[in-house]
Amino acid sequence: MTPELLDRALVEEAAKKSGLLWVRGVGAPAPRALWHVWHEGAVCLIGDGPGEQPLPELVDGGSAEVTARSKDKGGRLVGWTARVVELAPESEQWQAAVAELKGKRLNAPDGEAMPGRWARECRVLRLEQTGGTLPPPEGSLAEEPLPSPATTREPVPAGLPRLLFRRRRRGRRGR
Template sequence: MTSELLDQALVEEATKKSGLIWVRGSGPAARALWHVWHEGAACVIGDGPGEQPLPGLTDGGPAEVTVRSKDKGGRLVSWTARVVELAAGSPAWEAAVAELKGKRLNAPDGEAMPERWARECRVLRLEPTGATAALPDSSLAEAPLPSPATTREPIPAGLPRLLLKKKRRRGQRPS
C-alpha cells in the first residue's frame, strides 16, 4: 500500500512540475506534449490547426507517459494512462480548458481560443492507472521524427563576407 501511494505521489509531482511529457499511444513513437495537471490527470489539447498532434491517442485506449526532470532532463518516471476524450462544452471540458488556456503560449487568437478548441481540437485526459514502469538500464534514445523544422542547410557562401562588412561599417566613426 505504501509503495502504491509513493508511486502515485511521484507521478503527480513529477508530472505537475514538468513542462513536457512524452506520450506513446498506439503509434510506434512517443511524442513530446505540453500539458497541465488537473484533478488527478494530465490534460492535453491538440489535433487542430496550429496545435500539437495527438497521434495514436484514442478515447478509452492506453498510453504510456514518460516524465522528465525539468532541471536535468533525465527520465523521472514512466506511467501508464487511460485516455479519456472530454466532450466539448461539458463541465469537465470547461475546467480542463480553463487550465490549458493559462498555459498555452503564443496563441494566435487569444481570448477566442476556447471557442476554436471546441470546434477544431480534442481535449484529452491522461488518467494514471496506478502502474509505473521500472527505469530502463539503457538510454532508449531514438532518432527524432522527421520534420522541416529540424532540416539544416549549409549557409550561403557570401554570408560571412556580408556579416564582416556590416561589422566594419559599424566600427567606423562618422566624419
C-alpha cells in the same frame, strides 16, 4: 504510506513540475513530446487542431505510456501507464480542463477566442494513471527523429571563421 500512494504522489509532482511529457500511444512508432497541465488528478492535453500539437495515436479508451522529465536536468524522471479519456466539448469537465490549459498555452493566435476554437476543432484529453510507475528502461532509448518539414542550417561559408576570429591589431599599435 503505501507504495501505490507514493507512486501517485511521484507522478503528480513530476507532471506538475515538468513543462512537457513524452507520450507514446498504442501503435505509435516513437514517443511524442507534448505540453500539458496537471488538473484534478490527471494530465490534460489539447491537440489535433490547426496550430495545435498532434495527438494521432491517442484514442478515447485506449492506453498510453507517459514519461516525465526532470525539470533541472531534462532526463527521464518517472514513467507510467495511463488511460486516455476524451472530454466532450463544452461539458463541465471539459470547461474546467480548458480553463487550466488556456492559462498555459503560449503564443495563441486567437487569445480569448481560443476555447471556442478548441471546442470546434480540437480534442481535449485526460491521461489518467492506471497503475504504479514503470521500471527504468534498459539500454539506450535513442531513436531516429520523426519526419518533419523543418531543415537544418546550411554549411558555414568557408571565409566566415576568418572574419569572426581575426584579431584586431589597430588598437594595439599606438600604445
